[in-house]
Amino acid sequence: MATSANPLNAFHFFGIRHHGPGCARSLLHALEQLQPDCLLVEGPPEGEALLARLADADLRPPVALLVYRQEQPAQAAFYPFAEFSPEWQALQWAVQRQVLTRLIDLPQTHAMALEAEQQQACQEADDAEPDAEATDPQPDATQPPAPEPDADTAPTASDIPADPLDWLAQAAGYADGERWWNRLVEERGDSEALFASIAEAMSAVRSELPEDWRGASRTRHEHLREAWMRQCLREAAKAGHQRVAVVCGAWHVPALQAAITAKSDAALLKGLPKVKVQATWTPWTYRNLSMASGYGAGVASPGWYAHLWQCSQTATETTASAVPATTLRTAGWLARVARLLRERDLDCSSAHIIEATRLAEGLAALRGQPSAGLEELNEAIQTVICMGETAPLQLIEQELTVGDVLGSVPPDVPQVPLQRDIEQQQKTLRLKPEAAARVLALDLRKELDLQRSHFLHRLRLLGIGWGTPAHDAQRNRGTFRESWSLQWEPELAVRIIEASIHGATVAQAATTRLRQNLTPEAPLPAIAQAIDDALLANLPALVQSLMHTLAERAATTGDVGQLLCALPPLAQVYRYGSVRQTDTALLASVIDSLVLRAAIGLPVACMALDAEAATDMHTQVLAAHEALRLRDSGTASEPTAAVPDEAAAEAATRQAWQAALRSLAQGDAAAALLRGMACRLLLDAHLLDGAQVATQLARNLSLGVPPLDAAAWLDGFLNQQALVLLHDEAIWGAVDAWLSQLGEAQFVQILPLVRRSFSAFSQHERQSLGEKVRRTHVQPPDSGAATAAVALTTPDPQTDASPWDEDRAALALPLLGRLLGLEPSAVEASARSEP
Template identity: 70%
Template sequence: MATSADSIHFFGIRHHGPGCARSLLQALGALQPDCILVEGPPEGEALLPMLQSPDLRPPVAMLVYMQDEPSHAAFYPFAEFSPEWQALQWAGRNQVPVRFFDLPQTHAMALEAARRAALKQALAEQEDDAAEALEDPDAAEETGAAADNALAVVDDAPELEPVAEAEPVNPMPGDPLDWLALAAGFEDGETWWNRMVEERGDSEALFEGINEAMTAVRAEVDKDEQHWRGEDYARREALREAWMRQCMREALKAGYQRIAVVCGAWHVPALQKNVTAKADAVLLKGFPKAKVQATWAPWTYRNLASSSGYGAGVTSPGWYEHLWQCFEKNQAPAQDGIAQQATKTIVPAATLRTAGWLTRVAHLLRAKDLDCSSAHIIEATRLAEGLAALRGQPTPGLVELNEAIATVICMGESAPLKLIERELIVGDVLGSVPADVPQVPLQRDIEQQQKSLRMKPEAASKLLALDLRKDNDLARSHFLHRLRLLGIDWGVPSQDAQRNRGTFRESWQLQWEPELAVRIIEASVHGATVAQAATTKLRASLTPETALPEIAQAIDDALLANLPALVQALIHTLAERAATTGDVAQLLQALPPLANVYRYGSVRQTDTALLATVIDSLVLRAAIGLPVACMAMDEDAAAAMKTKVLAAHDALRLRGGEGGADADETRQAWRAALKSLAMGDAAAALLRGMACRLLLDEHLLESAEVVQQFNRNLSLGAAPMDVAAWLDGFLNQQALVLLHDEAIWGAIDAWLSDLGELQFAQILPLVRRSFANFSKHDRQSLGDKAKRTPVGGLGGGGAAVVTLRPAGAAGEPQPWDEQRALLALPVLGQLLGLNLPPALVDAAQDAPDFNVSAARA
């Protein structure tokens, strides 16, 4: 729409709308402007010459970031169907000057940084005031008195009469498009806009209608815009629109006669307002500045979707791409395989659009081995067209197509619909940028390694399985681990990667996100190459106050990333710190990652000779201080120490027997520390039971010795809590020792049998907690064993002896009594429905010397 001077023509568009893009091209062709102003950052004008490069393929985004703080960045995405992208392409083809006229990010980011700093300072002052109030009793008393007075005033206030029909504070919906949609009879603004604008094709009169609608909506919003979206939003929008008006005035002063203004439809009414240049200049006076840099970055349809959180996103980028291709070619996309009939009958573009989309759906479902025949497509097309006719629409839209697909093809199943939404309606499309775009050195090194390792970034998630015995796969693993150290999570270890860590297999889940471009820029301050940056960042994260476990984990990370110089330096640092620390908990926590490095270093071709000495030193120091460190612990501290000791014990087993006398000395010292825990009385009961179990598993205690510890720690004089804790530590969530060691089974049975009623009631909930950690199969096996094998007493060797009647007075089990067993045969025969031979029944009643084995034979 032209201004009164007929020099400025406004084209209010929706970002990433194919209908707006098509209509805009028609309008630009008719107007033939001599200057185009596009909503975008002025810093991006230096990137415009690259628009004609064939390597710049949308979706892409202009990335503007602060040089001092790269995490503070802004993206300006473009898709092939974005009106701004088509306007820039039209200007390039017709050699028309084009300018971005949004508020420069050099000012916007400086204002945002100042706002954040002010907010942070205000929060710090509030915390200081609160701390002073707590330290000053008088101030705290005054604060409490003021609060009491306020509560008293509230309590004494009269009750208000309820209003019958009170007006809501903000009766308007959150999205202005929803207001227009409700007035037109649609459920939401997205559906209404799609139907009226994006799916209708091209129309030069479209922009007049959009301008009229936005003017009406903004007239309502401008009455109280601060209340609608907040004061900060209203101020930012006012600054942006004032800057846009200033840019329009500058274009007029430059002598342009036909200026095309392409901006969001929401801004058009504000840009057409009669605001003086002086008022805008006052509003824009005194802007701070920040140093910013702009570049192109690949973008994805997934990030273009509104579901990603992008404020100007659309719900269906893949569908919009299909609409654009249909508009551009006036027929369905060539890859859909739909051809004109041999008779050259002209098929309407709307029909081809519908059939083309359904053909894409068929190709997708068939590729996933789902049933979708030609009959499905024909019937779905008919249903979609019928739905559109019933709703008074000339052609089916995405809503009608989805309903037809759900009814005819998916038969009401939701899983295929989710697949269609992810793969087609949204889509996994990743753009590309030329190699000569402005880049930091780290980004160039990453791209070079991606090419050399044949690891192409893709928008779709992909599982990458690596065989570390192959040189290329090993290099890929090093590359991905280095990126993770830099916070660039292009690849994430899959769930089974931890289980396969000791093998030659490693699994990664790869998915490229546009936000990673910002992470790369942030990481560039650490170095120009991936290896250099990872080394510098990891080294900088360790301070003189860093605990031993964190240093040990850093060694593990450096090993995985193949940073051998850093590994050696960190090992020396760990050895120095360990020599001066007496914290047993830190020594124990440092062992598991070091054991992983030692055990699997050969797989990654790493020298671990020095590491073995460090591990032995840590184990010796931990063994010396372990008995003392486990004294006087409460329940929570004992549980935490138990976890650390078990992890260290497993790590020592990974250390293995290599190393000669030093390794033997290390193992002996550790076993001596465990024996001191198990046999002593000073440590927590949980830790004593755990140590006893570890010694039993290492075959350092006989069953009789373990039974002796049972009798000592499960005696009637022990506190119920200590008894339950000792048993919990000994069982260690494993039932195998009860299922296979009859001596221990008998000891627990004897202990339970000797408990009185009161003691049994006290101990039962505590012991049940230990048994609840067993698996369902283990609990069932224990129950079967308890029913199948009643326990008598312990023989001289400590083994349980099975008997069918109580032991004698002397505690000795009775021998097998065949006569008594025969007496049960008639009753068992009746219960089990067995037809016993009469001779066997008679023998059971009349012949005490009857041979049971002969009768069975």
Template identity: 45%
Template structure:
């Protein structure tokens, strides 16, 4: 505590998310009865503080502050119900006390000249609670001094599970003061932040407040207790650059409070901390009961007796470890032994569902937001698709109006780079069906994406249209445009479809790059099919596709010669995709032209072996190659005159795909057997990996069937040799044996003969 005149300043150093710290803050505020509360937080959001008392505000929530002209540059200030800052806010608002944020405003921190932007890059959205921690691990240092290996465990037992707050802040202040003595100079950013917080305290004194309570991170407490001359702080804060920022409240999730999320806020098990806050009485017993309930929901045995034994074992472990209270570690070990029978697998579920938690907070509708966010919220309500932090599957039947509207919304959001939903399978692989499967999970950072997307429009439809039109105008590749066209059809953006089609038409007429045309054509074919499924007119798309098809047919032979191995694999994949697209359009004349073009590749020696083999394979799939022709081509491609590496490439191109199509082609297997048998030992060893690679894509069952085919081939050859031998037998001597065989076998062999 510090004094200046008649004003008293009480600095409460806390951990940003901790139930013990939150409980101590409430108790300290009740005792101090301050007339103003100052909190380490963004002054840019002071106008939003009253909304924290709204009945519809349900933590976890976060303050989002972003640069208006660069929405991707944003920071989050998360709050859980057990956050000390949240409890300080609630205390002040319940009593209508003045409450202010006093950290360095983000209008200065986000200015381009500030750290993180000097090299011309925009920093990623971050959790400001992480940014508010010092370098190093001060908790770890204190824990080691106290005989603990884990700073998290030490703080948990000393502070967060503490029921009696008396003396906590004095002890924390003393410890942090000692730690800061060996830290050296602060970074310029940290120095400015602490200078601004001291300025906030001085301003409160100037405003006539007598009892000032300051809630800040424990690391900053010593710097705020020891006031520096105002002129020094003013010098640090003079002339700071500015940028325009905006702030709002957004829902947050417990997993985003955990270290594992990548937005670490200094708390490993937020679900456990929420339990300690909400269940201060008998937390150990109630936690064990929650574990049992969760396991029963998953079909696992967990009786009341198991709960009792888990609690007893946890208490015994705490005593053996010299701990005054049972912690999460003891409960976890006890549950592993008693409820899980030593199997750690169920504990993964316990960690995700209980220790971390899956809750998603909510904010009132009065919270300021961009029009796009309000439109999305309205659509979520009307379509009965509430956002959730849990990962859930959503099955959609496009024949139903509601499901079709849901699909349209999810596809439009994907065009806006707001991946609330992710298709479980590529929609192009389900062409012609009326079903889609999505995995939905709402992530807090999607709120930043919404702000970014609002630059393109005020509704989801107009923003998605605007985004597609902008990307189409900037596109220089035909493949980019056709992908945009397909996505626009899925999203049912009629205005965007017309614009993209114009760009596709203009670019396709100028393009003579056959590989690029090969990449673009499948997307157009899928667009035609999906357009028909979604009742979208496809005649203009089909006309463009036909134009591309003719240029591909003309230029395909030239595009497949003089290829290296890497280019050959790329061309092979393009031929496969093109083949599937031609089949998708179901055009008889188009199929004939495609088969003829493939035939030109099969018989052209200047074409890479892999491409020739793949072209032959596709003709086989079309039913254009008989057994005799296949055998002839195989013997030629696998002859001794062909270099082994080229022969292996041809084989890889031919066999890759469905095994069933080639399994009963006797001539092919005979040619392959002859080729392998004729290789010299050194060549066989060298090219065996290439042959194995050709067959590596088949399933175990398919490879087994191929093995049986090879065995049959060997048996047939042996049978042929035996048949040749039987021609030298003496018929008279054979006739003498037949009666004996007839008696032994019980059949009338001589009659059959």
């Protein structure tokens, strides 16, 4: 326990590591001995009003004090607490004994204002950088270079490790400061001299570091924080407190004990900017306490630290037990490992646990440690249980060493109305937030699952990514199935506060947010996608409004590309309409209108396109054609028959689209890729017979057509499907004749394009085409192009069929004879009669 130089000897400093169970144990013992009349804890003063909630049983760690800016909720700060955090235990101790408690860190009302000013200054500097580069004078070549740094001078910022504790760790023989601190503080027993030793170590480290080793901005911010803390200490002394316990990060202890005048601190803190902030409690997770999450004060193994804390509490409660606390810690951890592995159907017997316990304790003894730590336990697990494999250790790391624990807060803590609505719907829909990821399969034919889908889609529109759509082939068969991947993250609390400006309920906020995202200049595809989103989120009023907007915009636009791109999302809306109980009559009329306008302008839009533009149009036309097919299949699946007017409108739409495709296929102005695609679509729709297709093949694959155009037409016609070649002999013969009549130079020119077309076929299709080539008698022309054509269908030499092996075939005859009930002599005679 370290004391200050205060004349009254009132201040007792306890330098801790945030989220350290060893520090928490020692701190509780020190507080019991000291019995302070005032507790000062490093934390945001805005959260003092929330400390009364610490006595609430519904406030279960891990939780965090969330402080956010009212005008810009995205600017927020979290102060997490776990059960094993020293600050949490100190605050709990003070609340239970009704000891006055103050949070003494720099208020976020100033910190956020300073952060905003710094961001603005950086933005202005970035904007002015091009001008500065243009006006900066060139360096003087005659100026002597800067002197080399002296090896005996103080270390520079580049020489200092990211964690200064690494210096102490290396001096003690440890690889890094994390392991050193973990071994000496968190995994050790309680010690009365712990905090005095921590203060001495921090003073030594800070005395060796240059003043601005963290950079000017961070150094200034740290000085402001420590000046504010010293001012809070002075206020506590002025209030007459005799025993003041100061709990802060170990790094700040030397600065708080330094002899700095109140006048200097007041001058440093004078004129700080302010912004309006709000504070509340929010759930937190162990995963967000870990270093891997990017948390600056994070720990490597929060799950292991929780186990250390729980074992120390168990040992304290059962002091009469003959089992040492260290053995309880080791055996308890390995028992949890065994339970986890068995749940995953991995082998882990009692003998494994016994031998792993012995090995871990033996390793600790060899290394001069009083008990086995996490490093020894992992080595024992890998050696004994995992048989040297490292894969199970990754599972243990994820599930136990880090862990998926989610805290909870009372329902009546300060919340925005939107957060209350979300929590109420989570209870109604039985969707419990969990830190672990899980897949939720929904059947939209069930009312509860349909409401869950609406709720999750509304949150998605608000940017609250609790659930993301999952692609599960087994669970998503049919339009009535939907899968979501759910995982609650603490940062979602900030997203909820941000989204609260759009409305007090989820439905209202989602409607407002979707409307705001659509500007008057939004293209038709964006409006169509918004209609799809509104339908999935069950916002019927917005769906109707957006469809009227889309109809008005479609009536005035002549951009065929926009019309085509708007069709796929609308077809999805129409497809899911009956499942999601949506009236699709207006939507059908909008789709018909878009298709009619696109069909009118399609032939002109496909004229004079280069290769890249033709590829883009090819993709858009195929997607629109599929959308029209979905629209037709959706009408066919309606439970009630369509009225005559709707049926006539549907027929007119289909005829207009087919006429546009016929114009493309039979014309000469469109790109060859698009003409081939249109011909194939008409063939699949049975609108072209064999003779008409043969005519188009002869016209587009003749010698008079440039080889590159012919290859592009064939690419569009094949449409990444080989069935037409396998089952239509006329088309097969036409393609074969075209390839056979090409000269060697022409064939080499179009070979890459044709190979690209064939590469889109499946492996089975290519093998079938190769077999068909071998069965077909081809007269080899002088050019040898037909021989090369065979290579198009057999890119892999391993797919070549081996010749008939009579000896191998004869081996199957005895068994075949037995299956057919033939006499062995008959089988042998048959085998001898074979040529």
